[in-house]
Amino acid sequence: MPGRPALVAQCSDIRYIAHVNKSLRLYQTGAAADYVDDRLAAGFVSFSLDDLVAHTGLSVIAARNQLLRLGDKVVGVSPRQQYFLIVTPEHRSFGAPPVDWWLGDYMQWLGHPYYLALQSAATAFGSSQQAIQETQVITDTQRRGLTIGRIRIRFFMKSGAKRTLVQELPGADAPLMVSTPESTLIDLVRHAHKLGGIERVAETMEPLLPTVKTGSLHRALATEAETATAQRLGFILEVLGAGKLVKAVRAWLPANLAPVLLSTHVAGDRAAPPHPTWLVINNGLVFR
Numbered sequence: 001m002p003g004r005p006a007l008v009a010q011c012s013d014i015r016y017i018a019h020v021n022k023s024l025r026l027y028q029t030g031a032a033a034d035y036v037d038d039r040l041a042a043g044f045v046s047f048s049l050d051d052l053v054a055h056t057g058l059s060v061i062a063a064r065n066q067l068l069r070l071g072d073k074v075v076g077v078s079p080r081q082q083y084f085l086i087v088t089p090e091h092r093s094f095g096a097p098p099v100d101w102w103l104g105d106y107m108q109w110l111g112h113p114y115y116l117a118l119q120s121a122a123t124a125f126g127s128s129q130q131a132i133q134e135t136q137v138i139t140d141t142q143r144r145g146l147t148i149g150r151i152r153i154r155f156f157m158k159s160g161a162k163r164t165l166v167q168e169l170p171g172a173d174a175p176l177m178v179s180t181p182e183s184t185l186i187d188l189v190r191h192a193h194k195l196g197g198i199e200r201v202a203e204t205m206e207p208l209l210p211t212v213k214t215g216s217l218h219r220a221l222a223t224e225a226e227t228a229t230a231q232r233l234g235f236i237l238e239v240l241g242a243g244k245l246v247k248a249v250r251a252w253l254p255a256n257l258a259p260v261l262l263s264t265h266v267a268g269d270r271a272a273p274p275h276p277t278w279l280v281i282n283n284g285l286v287f288r
Contacts, residue, residue: 031056032066036074036086043174046102048109049082077146083109085148095149099135100169103153104176107139113162114139116169116178117187118195119204124169125181127207138164138179138187156191165220181211182220189233190226193265199286202236209240214248221252228260235262235280239287250277262286 035056039047052063067074067084075096077083083106091097107114116124117138134145134152140162143155158164165183169176179187185205192201221230234249259274263284272282 031058032063033070036070040086040088044102044105045086045088045097046105047084047086049084052084075148077106077148078144087149094151096151098173099151099153100172100176101174103135103137104174107137112139112141114177115161115164115166116176117156117184118191119188121179121181121184122188122204122208124178125184125208125211127204156194158187158190160224163223165216165223180216180220181208182213182217183224184208185212185217185233186220186224186226186229189236190229193263197266197286198232198236198263198284202240202287205236206240209237209242209245212242212245214244217245217248218252221249227253227257231257231260231278231280232262235275235278235282238277 032052035047035052039045049060049063052058052067053060056063058066072092072095073087074084075087077085085096085102087096103114103116114137115121116135118136119127119132120134120136123132134154136154136156138156138158138161140157140159142157145155146153164187165180166177167180169178185208188195188201188205192198195201195204224230230249230253234246234253237246237249257279259279259281261283262280263286266284272285274281
């Protein structure tokens with residue numbers, strides 16, 4: 001049986017261990033909140049659960065529980081994904097921070113190429129013919145859309161998304177890729193049936209045309225290498241009276257063309273004869 005000095009030493013060790021454990025528990029209780037504050041201080045408004053666990057030493061279960069206690073300060077992008085957004089007071093009414101603050105980081109976490117596209121890209125370059133209530137993004141796989149508070153993101157799939165000509169979005173608060181004006185025109189034509197049809201896409205394209213350069217349009221066409229889409233684009237540009245761009249598209253196209261439908265998802269038998277230059281069949285009889 002140990003003597004009194006040994007018992008005193010043993011009790012001291014137990015009290016010390018208990019103090020350390022208590023301190024550790026107290027630290028861990030606020031670990032997620034501290035991590036969130038550190039992310040904001042570093043200029044980020046998003047993070048993954050894995051990153052939170054790695055930086056705090058919390059278990060996955062403890063980390064999730066602490067995030068729940070943060071209430072509406074932190075919101076998940078999706079019930080199926082362990083990626084979170086930090087919502088500061090000025091954005092609580094929207095339920096999420098602005099998309100351009102975190103979309104690039106989120107897509108990097110997913111590990112897929114992406115870019116702001118279609119009507120969202122056109123708006124970024126000054127085309128605001130129609131107000132859209134969603135952010136349109138192109139990536140290389142099928143993805144469900146996201147609805148976070150009042151923010152909606154719609155994904156479009158394009159297997160060759162990685163080779164599309166893109167640039168950083170001018171004036172963005174965080175790095176964000178957007179299709180060039182020239183690539184945007186091609187994508188708009190390709191996805192016209194998902195955006196309200198050819199005529200609505202033409203309305204989006206028209207104010208974008210002053211930003212389009214003929215040399216860049218030629219490079220974009222060569223990169224995409226879609227003859228049928230280029231034929232439709234040339235037809236629409238001719239309707240819009242964009243003479244220089246019309247010549248650039250015709251110069252890229254091969255000499256021998258096959259007839260193509262203008263509207264790929266329009267039912268019915270109404271159709272005009274193929275256009276003599278583009279061999280585009282105006283099957284919806286639009287632009288009349």
